[in-house]
Every structure is written in C-alpha cells, then in structure tokens.
Amino acid sequence: MLRTxxxxxxxxxxxxxxxxxxxxxxxxxxxxxxxxxxxxDRYGITQVVFHPDKNPKAYDIANKARPEHVLLVRxxxxxxxxxMVNEKIPTGTIEVEVMSAxxxxxxxxxxxxxxxxxxxxxxxxxxxxxxxxxxxxRRSRMxxxxxxxxxxxxxxxxxxxxxxxxEIETPLLTKSTPEGARDYLVPSxxxxxxxxxxxxxxxxxxxxxxxxxxxxYFQVAKCLRDEDTRGDRQAEFTQLDIELSFVERDxxxxxxxxxxxxxxxxxSEKGFIKKRLxxxxxxxxxxxxxxxxxGVDKPDLRFGMEIYDITETVRxxxxxxxxxxxxxxxxxxxxCIGGGVSRLTRSAIDELTELVRKYGAKGLAFIKVKEKRxxxxxxxxxxxxxxxxxxxxxxxxxxxxxxxxxxxxxxGADARGIVQxxxxxLRAELGKRLDLIDPDVLAxxxxxxxxxxxxxxxxxxxAPMHHMFTMPRSEDLALxxxxxHRVKSWQYDTVMNGYEIGGGSIRIHRKDIQEKxxxxxxxxxxxxxxxxxxxxxFEYGAPPHGGIALGIDRLLxxxxxxxxxxxxxxxxxxxxxxxxxxxxxxxxEQSQLKELxxxxxxxx
RNA sequence: GGGCCGUUGGUGCAGCCCGGAGUGCACGUCUCCCUGUCACGGAGAAGGUCACGGGUUCAAAUCCCGUACGGCCCGCCA
Numbered sequence: 074m075l076r077t078x079x080x081x082x083x084x085x086x087x088x089x090x091x092x093x094x095x096x097x098x099x100x101x102x103x104x105x106x107x108x109x110x111x112x113x114d115r116y117g118i119t120q121v122v123f124h125p126d127k128n129p130k131a132y133d134i135a136n137k138a139r140p141e142h143v144l145l146v147r148x149x150x151x152x153x154x155x156x157m158v159n160e161k162i163p164t165g166t167i168e169v170e171v172m173s174a175x176x177x178x179x180x181x182x183x184x185x186x187x188x189x190x191x192x193x194x195x196x197x198x199x200x201x202x203x204x205x206x207x208x209x210x211r212r213s214r215m216x217x218x219x220x221x222x223x224x225x226x227x228x229x230x231x232x233x234x235x236x237x238x239x240e241i242e243t244p245l246l247t248k249s250t251p252e253g254a255r256d257y258l259v260p261s262x263x264x265x266x267x268x269x270x271x272x273x274x275x276x277x278x279x280x281x282x283x284x285x286x287x288x289x290y291f292q293v294a295k296c297l298r299d300e301d302t303r304g305d306r307q308a309e310f311t312q313l314d315i316e317l318s319f320v321e322r323d324x325x326x327x328x329x330x331x332x333x334x335x336x337x338x339x340x341s342e343k344g345f346i347k348k349r350l351x352x353x354x355x356x357x358x359x360x361x362x363x364x365x366x367x368g369v370d371k372p373d374l375r376f377g378m379e380i381y382d383i384t385e386t387v388r389x390x391x392x393x394x395x396x397x398x399x400x401x402x403x404x405x406x407x408x409c410i411g412g413g414v415s416r417l418t419r420s421a422i423d424e425l426t427e428l429v430r431k432y433g434a435k436g437l438a439f440i441k442v443k444e445k446r447x448x449x450x451x452x453x454x455x456x457x458x459x460x461x462x463x464x465x466x467x468x469x470x471x472x473x474x475x476x477x478x479x480x481x482x483x484x485g486a487d488a489r490g491i492v493q494x495x496x497x498x499l500r501a502e503l504g505k506r507l508d509l510i511d512p513d514v515l516a517x518x519x520x521x522x523x524x525x526x527x528x529x530x531x532x533x534x535x536a537p538m539h540h541m542f543t544m545p546r547s548e549d550l551a552l553x554x555x556x557x558h559r560v561k562s563w564q565y566d567t568v569m570n571g572y573e574i575g576g577g578s579i580r581i582h583r584k585d586i587q588e589k590x591x592x593x594x595x596x597x598x599x600x601x602x603x604x605x606x607x608x609x610x611f612e613y614g615a616p617p618h619g620g621i622a623l624g625i626d627r628l629l630x631x632x633x634x635x636x637x638x639x640x641x642x643x644x645x646x647x648x649x650x651x652x653x654x655x656x657x658x659x660x661x662e663q664s665q666l667k668e669l670x671x672x673x674x675x676x677x
Numbered sequence: 678g679g680g681c682c683g684u685u686g687g688u689g690c691a692g693c694c695c696g697g698a699g700u701g702c703a704c705g706u707c708u709c710c711c712u713g714u715c716a717c718g719g720a721g722a723a724g725g726u727c728a729c730g731g732g733u734u735c736a737a738a739u740c741c742c743g744u745a746c747g748g749c750c751c752g753c754c755a
Contacts, residue, residue: 106712120715140705159715168715182706185688188716197688200747253755273755300754431680431751527755540755637748648748 075145075177081117085166087150092169094119095177097211098142099188101135108135109168112144113188115216120159120168121146127170134174141180141187141208146171187211199639203653206644218641221345222629226293228339229313232332238289238315243278245271245295250603252541252594254298257308265670271297274622277607279316280542280580283618284610288318293625302648304637305572305627309646315577316620322563322579325619326519329567329575330355332623333517337632346632351375351516359522365406368497370523373571374516376509380496383407383484386469392461394438398486405486408496408503409474413481414441416507422481428502429485434495437483442471444478458484490528501571512634516570523564525549526557526593534595539564541590542607543578544619550586557593567623574628577621584611 076095083092099111099118108123123135131146138144148171159165184205185197202209209215230240249256249270257271272278274296282290294314302308313332317325333355340346351374363372366379384404387395395405410417417425426437440456454467476482483499485492504510525545526535535557537543545553549560567575581587587608591601629641639645646652666673 100714100716102714102717104712104714104717105710107714108712109714109717111715118715122713125712154713157713157715161715165715182687186705198684198747200684201688203747251755254753276755298754301752303754304749306754537755543755647746649746651746653747 079116080112080114080119081163083119083150083164083167083169085152087167088152090150091147092150093145093147094121094169095143095145097180097187098138098140098144101138101140103136108132110135110138110144112146112169113211115220117164118162119164121148121171122151122168123171123174128172131171131174134176135171138174138176139180139182141183141211142176143178143180145175145177147173183208200647200653203639203645203647206654210643214640215643217345218629218633218635219643221340221343221633222625222641224339224343224345225336225629225632226313226625228336229291229293229332232335233289233291233315236289236328238291239287241282241287241290241292243272243275243282243292243294247272247278248603250277251600252537254300257297257299260669260671262669273298274312275314276540276542279314279620280607280618281610283316283318283580283582284613284615286616288616288618290317290620291315294622296622302646302650304639305630307626307638307642307646308650310638310642311625312622313625314620314622316618318616318618320579320617320619322521322565322619325577325579325621326355326357326521326565329519329621329623330517333567333569333628336628337515340632346634348513348515348632348634351514352518355517355519357519357521360520360524361522363520364493368493368495368500369571370520370566371568371571371573372518372520373501373504373510374518374568375511375514375570376504378408378410378500378503378509380406380408380500381474383470383473386473387462387466390462390466392458394436394458394461395484395486398488398492401488403486403488404492405484406492406496407470407474407485408483408500409476410481410483410503410507411477412479414443414479417481421506425483425499425502429495429499432495432498433491434485434487437499438486439484440467440470440482442476442478442480442482514570515631517574518568520566520568521564522561523566524558525560525562525564528558535593537590537594538562539576539578541594542580542587544581545586545590553589553593563619565621567621569628570631572627572631573624574631575621575623577619579617579619582611582615582617584608587611 075093077093080094080096094112096112096114099113102109106125110121110123111118112121123132125132146169148169150167151170152167185201185208187208210219233240246259246269249258249268254273256273259269259271261267261269275292275294279290292314294312295309296312297309299308315328337346337348337350360370363370365382366372368380382404383406384399387405388399390396398405422437422439429437438458440454440459443453443455445453459467470482474482483496485496523538525538525543527538539562544563546561546563552560563579565577566573581590591604626638626641630638633641635641644652644654651657
C-alpha cells in the first residue's frame with residue numbers, strides 16, 4: 074500500500090504516529106512561510122502542514138502543489154492546540170506535519186471547482202459535469218450518493234441473504250418479444266439477420282427459475298428500454314428484481330416493506346439521510362381509490378387535498394359543461410384548495426388552466442368560496458360559473474367537499490380518464506406550489522387491486538395493465554370471456570412521494586390461463602409461438618409464484634432528496650441517450666458492420 | 678415526433694425586453710507579499726469569435742430564421 078491511512082480516519086488518538094497519506098490537493102493556504110494543504114480522498118479531509126525551515130524539500134513540493142494534484146505525504150500526526158481545532162471536519166483535532174512529499178500525478182486546472190459546492194446556488198452546468206464525470210465524482214454530492222447507493226444495495230442483499238434468497242444472474246443477450254417498451258437490439262454475428270434483445274427486465278427468466286425450484290431469487294438487475302429519457306427515467310436502469318414461489322400477494326408486500334424499512338434505517342444510521350416515515354405501516358390502497366382521490370396511480374401521500382366525485386351531486390344541474398360530460402358517460406370531480414382565495418392569484422389560476430389543458434381538459438372551472446359579510450349565513454361566492462348553477466347545488470358541492478370561506482374549488486368535467494389525469498396533475502402541482510409538502514417525509518404505500526387490462530383501449534384489443542404474465546383474480550376468471558375490463562388482477566405497485574418505485578404481481582403458473590390471456594391480448598399464432606418456452610415450462614410442474622422489481626435509482630433519488638435519478642447514477646445518459654463522458658453512441662468501422670452482415674442506410 | 682427554457686473569459690451569473698465600442702459581479706487561474714490558516718488574507722494581472730450558420734440594420738451578445746448541444750414537459754415508457 075502506498076498509504077498507511079485514509080484522509081478521514083486520523084484523530085487525536087493517533088497523536089505522534091508516523092503516517093503516509095495520499096489524496097488530492099483541495100484548499101492550499103500559503104502563508105508565505107507556512108503552507109497548509111487540505112488533502113482529500115473518499116473518506117475525508119486531513120490538514121497537512123509544511124514548514125520551510127524544518128523540511129525545505131517537502132516545502133518546495135507544497136509550493137508546487139496545485140488543486141487536484143495527487144499528493145503523497147509522509148509525516149507525523151500532531152494534536153492541534155485547542156484554539157486551532159477545526160470543528161467542521163472529523164479530523165479537525167489533528168494535523169500531519171509533513172517530513173517528505175511527492176506529487177504522484179499533476180492535474181490541469183479543473184473545468185469546475187471540486188470543492189466549491191457549499192454554496193447551493195453555485196450549481197455547475199450538468200452537461201459539464203457529465204462530460205467530466207470522473208471529476209464530478211470527487212465532489213461531496215456524488216461521493217455521498219454513490220456511498221449511499223452502495224449502502225442501500227448492501228442492506229437489500231443482507232435482508233435477502235438472511236431470508237434464504239439466491240442471487241442469480243440472468244442473461245443480457247436475450248430474446249426480443251412483442252409488447253412493452255422498445256427493445257435494444259444486438260445483431261448476431263453468428264446468425265446474420267438475427268438479433269438478440271437486451272432485457273427490459275429479467276421477467277421470463279425469473280419465472281423459469283421458479284419452475285426450476287429456485288424458490289427465492291433476487292438480482293440487482295440492469296434493465297434496458299429503448300425509450301426517451303426523463304428526470305426519473307433512464308434507458309438503462311437498475312432494479313432489485315425479486316421472485317418467490319409459494320407466496321401470496323401480502324407475503325411479497327411484507328417483504329418489500331421490510332426491505333425498504335431496512336434500507337431507510339441503514340441510510341439513516343450511516344448519516345446519509347434524515348427523513349421520517351409518514352405512516353407506521355405502509356398503507357395498501359386499492360387502485361380505484363387512488364385513481365379517484367389522487368387521479369394518478371402513484372399518488373404523493375405527503376399531503377391530503379383529495380379529489381371528490383360530484384357527478385351525482387351535479388347531475389341535472391343545468392350547467393351544460395357538467396351535464397354534457399355526464400350525458401356522454403363522463404364524470405364531474407372537484408378539488409378543494411384550503412385558503413386558495415388568498416394563495417392563488419388570477420395569473421396562477423390561468424397557469425393551472427394551461428396545465429390541465431395539456432392533459433386534455435377543455436378548461437378549469439372554479440368557485441371562490443366566500444362567506445356572506447352581513448348576516449353571516451350562506452355564501453357570497455365568486456365564480457364565472459355561478460350564474461349557471463343553482464344556489465342549492467353550489468351549497469351541496471361545498472358541503473360535500475367540506476369547503477369553508479377562503480377556499481377555491483376546482484372542477485373537472487369530461488371523460489373519466491381526462492378528469493382523473495388533469496385533476497391529478499393539478500393536485501400534484503398545487504402540492505408543490507402551495508408548499509404543502511414536507512421534504513423530510515417519506516410516504517410509501519402499496520397500490521393494489523389493479524385491473525388486469527388497461528381501461529378503454531380504442532382498438533378493441535385488451536392490453537395488459539402490468540404485463541401478460543400477471544395472474545387474474547380467480548373469482549374473475551369467468552369474466553375473461555364476458556367482460557375482460559372488469560377483471561381484477563394480483564398486480565401491485567410500490568409508490569413513494571409521487572413516484573412509482575416498484576411493480577409486481579402474482580404470476581400465472583397455469584398454461585390454460587396464460588393461453589387465455591394471450592388470446593384476449595389478441596396474439597397471433599406467431600406471437601404466441603414466441604412464448605412456447607413459457608407455456609411448455611408450465612407443463613412441467615410450475616409452482617405458484619410472484620415477485621416484484623424495485624427501481625433502485627428512483628428509490629435512492631427520493632431517499633436522498635435528489636431532483637433526478639442522474640444524481641444517483643455514476644455515469645448517466647442525457648435526454649437523447651448519450652453518454653457524454655465517453656461519447657457514446659459512436660460510429661463503428663465498416664469491417665465491424667460487414668461481420669454482422671449489416672448495411673447502414675442513413676437518411677439523406 | 679411535438680412544445681417550452683437555456684447556451685456570454687476556466688466556472689456560476691447579470692447584460693438581451695427597449696440594438697450603439699465585450700460592459701459588470703462572484704468564484705477560479707497566474708504573479709508578488711504574508712509563519713497558524715482551514716472557503717486564509719492583501720496587492721496586482723491575464724483571460725471572451727457572446728454555441729454555430731444565415732438574415733434584418735448605418736450598427737447585433739441584444740431583433741428574426743435555422744442548426745447543434747443540455748434541461749423540463751407531451752407523446753412514448755407492458
């Protein structure tokens with residue numbers, strides 16, 4: 074070893090010890106005689122001191138040292154006098170008086186400052202950070218995030234190991250199958266014209282592992298989907314993939330709760346996070362309920378402000394926006410903003426109207442609830458729509474939403490999907506805008522009782538809500554033939570703070586049910602044939618099984634309070650799938666294409 | 678595939694709306710001074726094709742069009 078200690082471990086107990094440290098030059102403070110250098114590595118910072126008269130050669134090195142040079146120093150640990158202790162760093166009670174030093178590696182002036190991040194407004198341009206990710210990783214934010222990620226994954230492994238799970242790797246070069254996201258394809262050299270697909274998830278393999286008697290499996294699995302990137306979405310991401318045999322839904326959910334609790338406890342104990350859980354137990358909320366109350370299947374439960382269905386309240390009310398929506402089979406729903414009258418300006422309401430338009434709403438009706446000044450009874454409300462509504466209808470709405478003076482009630486009236494999504498997005502936006510969210514709270518929950526198929530698909534086909542291997546509820550099996558949209562499944566999602574962080578299900582392990590699902594999805598014989606291996610496996614004694622996949626990147630992003638999953642990924646990709654650090658994707662040599670039997674046709 | 682925002686010395690910003698000499702702020706870098714600092718301090722200096730291409734104009738960082746790159750969002754993401 075070139076070093077005897079790290080830059081984070083020395084304290085007063087090491088007083089008098091001769092040590093060798095290696096690290097990067099941080100702050101260098103030159104007093105004309107005496108030079109102090111903050112030597113930094115992954116573990117911390119140690120102040121090293123150079124005296125011109127005691128060790129002139131070492132002092133000479135210190136004079137040449139510049140930020141980010143890699144420096145090796147040999148010296149003695151000295152306890153600092155009380156008045157010189159630096160309480161900001163753990164090693165602040167000591168310093169190392171350098172006897173000899175060596176610059177192991179010089180450094181150009183870095184494109185951004187490594188240690189100047191104490192001022193939060195001094196954010197470095199993310200493009201620059203990604204281009205020089207190896208420098209960005211030296212900064213405390215990324216250092217913390219990488220260490221926290223390691224701790225999280227380690228905590229998962231220790232829970233799963235203790236519960237007899239086997240960690241098994243499944244192939245990356247696999248088979249492209251229809252449905253779901255776009256596959257990344259890899260051309261086969263040995264079979265020209267044929268392709269491997271990179272896995273969107275290890276789904277089929279882990280089910281085959283269950284048939285193989287590996288009754289408890291997990292994997293920290295890279296998953297790849299050739300789709301556009303978002304702040305909470307990368308084409309390449311990591312899941313904690315889990316599958317168990319002989320379990321029911323709640324067994325899986327209980328396991329997930331143990332995993333997430335242990336992870337949070339571990340990160341808290343190690344000082345990475347200071348967050349508290351909103352609930353003693355993770356709530357388990359039916360899909361229909363979250364869609365009604367929150368308008369999304371990944372609700373942010375850190376604040377209330379639930380959506381109410383007022384379809385029955387306003388039926389026949391005479392306001393055509395409401396009644397037309399209802400007569401076309403739609404719904405009318407409403408959201409009450411406590412104190413909204415004083416908290417939302419006219420222009421804010423205009424912006425919110427623009428927001429709901431993005432999701433298909435035609436407008437955003439509202440009522441400002443105000444008590445009558447004079448006799449104190451009734452209300453002196455304000456709204457462009459009041460003239461279309463009878464007082465008693467307004468009063469019933471106010472009563473149903475438990476609105477009081479100073480509140481604003483927003484309305485959505487349209488097809489159910491549009492109302493759900495637009496009011497759901499409105500609720501989420503208001504949560505942020507009105508500062509209703511405590512950033513130190515974690516609100517995990519399970520969403521259960523999903524329908525098996527996505528609602529209201531236009532083309533007459535039924536598309537799986539989760540995936541085609543999800544087990545329908547046994548009591549709903551008969552409905553597969555008569556009314557597939559009413560079939561509920563054993564799908565469940567894990568959500569936290571408005572993000573989906575995991576999804577899973579009890580799987581189909583019976584050939585006849587799987588074939589029935591293929592039929593309902595409208596699979597051709599060709600497509601069905603792509604899954605022969607699954608159907609055949611189910612003929613050889615497939616155990617009942619189920620599992621889940623937790624998005625590790627997203628979970629870490631939320632726990633660490635980061636705005637994007639790029640902050641918890643060592644080498645993330647940009648919005649259009651580039652890796653700016655190495656410059657991928659890139660052109661390849663003609664000879665490589667020839668070996669693969671490929672010709673590139675680029676648009677003129 | 679579409680919408681919005683951004684691109685100004687090495688870094689982060691301001692300047693742009695309302696065109697008039699590359700103007701400013703903070704950090705960094707370099708030189709000199711300084712033997713107890715710790716985001717050291719002091720004095721001074723260097724450093725810019727205002728992303729790129731085109732247009733309007735007597736004159737463009739500033740207005741217009743296009744392109745590239747980055748971000749956010751819609752679509753997409755079983």
